[in-house]
Amino acid sequence: MADPAPPPRPPRRCAVCSKPVSPDNRFRPFCSARCRQVDLGRWLAGDYAIPVKPDDQDGDDV
Ligand SMILES: [Zn+2]
DSSP states (O other): OOOOOOOOOOOOOOOOOOOOOOTTTTTTTSSSSHHHHHHHHHHTTTOOOOOOOOOOOOOOOO
16 A cells, blocks of 8 residues: 555635635635625625525424
């Protein structure tokens, strides 16, 4: 068995444009203020809304 080397840490990428984000970027996890705004806009638009679970488990008698 070979010694398992720790996997190289992949550079964090902007969630909006997929560009690598440097660790000292003040807009992390985004690459720029613009991408941060784009992501915020998505949130407000409801793109990241949590899917509601239909209550199909509601069948026990009391
Ligand atoms: Zn970006």
